[in-house]
Amino acid sequence: MVKKKNIMKIPQQPWQQNAFKYGITFLIVVSSIWSASGLEITLERIIDAPRQIGILVGAMFPLDLSDEALDRIIPKVWESLFIAWAGTVIGALFSFPISFLAANNTSTAFISRITKQILNAIRAFPELILAFVFLPITGLGPLTGTLAVGIHSIGTLGKLSSEVVEGIDEGPLEAIKASGGSKLNELTFGVIPQVIPTITSYWLYRFEINLRASAVLGVVGAGGVGAELINQLRFRDFPRAGTVLITTIILVLTVDTISAAIRKRIIQGKIKKA
Numbered sequence: 193m194v195k196k197k198n199i200m201k202i203p204q205q206p207w208q209q210n211a212f213k214y215g216i217t218f219l220i221v222v223s224s225i226w227s228a229s230g231l232e233i234t235l236e237r238i239i240d241a242p243r244q245i246g247i248l249v250g251a252m253f254p255l256d257l258s259d260e261a262l263d264r265i266i267p268k269v270w271e272s273l274f275i276a277w278a279g280t281v282i283g284a285l286f287s288f289p290i291s292f293l294a295a296n297n298t299s300t301a302f303i304s305r306i307t308k309q310i311l312n313a314i315r316a317f318p319e320l321i322l323a324f325v326f327l328p329i330t331g332l333g334p335l336t337g338t339l340a341v342g343i344h345s346i347g348t349l350g351k352l353s354s355e356v357v358e359g360i361d362e363g364p365l366e367a368i369k370a371s372g373g374s375k376l377n378e379l380t381f382g383v384i385p386q387v388i389p390t391i392t393s394y395w396l397y398r399f400e401i402n403l404r405a406s407a408v409l410g411v412v413g414a415g416g417v418g419a420e421l422i423n424q425l426r427f428r429d430f431p432r433a434g435t436v437l438i439t440t441i442i443l444v445l446t447v448d449t450i451s452a453a454i455r456k457r458i459i460q461g462k463i464k465k466a
Contacts, residue, residue: 252434261432265420269439272416273447275337275409276402282338283345283402284395290346291353291391298357298383308354314347319405323414334415341402341409349398353391360386393455400444400451407440 292298294307317325322340330336364382373381410418417440424433 248430249434251430252437254431255435255438256429256431257435261435265417265432265436265439268410268417268420268436269443271334272403272406272410272418272440273443275334275341275406275414275416276399278338279341279345279402279406280395280399282342283349283398286342286346287349287353288391290350291357292379292383294350294354295357297360297362298379308351311347311350311354314343315351317344319344319409320412323409323412327413332413332415337406337409337414337416340414341405344405345398345402349391349394352394353387356387356390356394357383389458393458396451396455396458400448403444403447407444 290307290311293303294311296304299307319340322343323336326336326339330339360383364386365378368378368382406416407418407421408416410416410420411422413419417436421433421436421440424430424436
């Protein structure tokens with residue numbers, strides 16, 4: 193007698209799920225085509241783009257490494273670094289206490305809701321828009337870029353930090369409360385030791401983002417290396433523009449590497465303690 197093999201049947205998905213998937217796919221394709229047509233993207237331009245990029249990159253080499261060029265570029269690169277660092281410090285100093293007001297477990301529901309909406313409003317404006325807002329007040333220069341980067345960092349770091357606070361282990365807080373500790377004791381000895389490693393890693397990661405943002409802010413006169421890059425491209429001095437780009441890339445890669453190594457050590461230390 194031949195035994196019948198048990199063949200596992202793959203459950204059929206309801207037609208509603210298939211229709212939803214196909215509908216989403218169709219909408220993505222149609223919206224992509226519509227966006228491309230609005231941006232005047234044509235097949236000829238896409239095909240010709242690599243050649244145009246090759247011409248531009250070729251015009252930048254050999255790089256202009258003269259003393260005159262480096263004397264102009266290096267201070268601007270350092271200025272971008274200073275803007276990013278100062279903006280990160282502003283964001284860290286203000287977002288840290290604000291995160292406790294935004295978190296549900298360390299604040300009242302009303303204050304938490306209001307604080308989160310304020311942080312959302314701050315994050316709604318990119319650094320470039322904030323730079324335009326500060327330009328009439330602070331004028332051209334690195335102060336405008338620092339304020340733009342710092343304010344935006346408050347919104348982003350405040351949201352991320354509040355989520356870290358909301359995800360803490362309530363066990364230490366219960367122990368402090370049972371031993372008669374005050375709310376300040378709970379915050380100082382129960383909350384902050386848990387959140388500071390993760391929040392510190394967020395500060396470092398935000399510094400990397402701010403460094404890239406500070407390079408872009410120079411385009412609108414808010415200090416940094418971006419202004420020097422625009423000037424060289426405007427005068428079609430491509431070798432010097434290439435020097436600006438390569439110097440900026442080296443700085444960003446160096447900062448990213450160091451920051452990633454520090455963040456890795458922080459996270460590994462947190463895991464070992466846990």
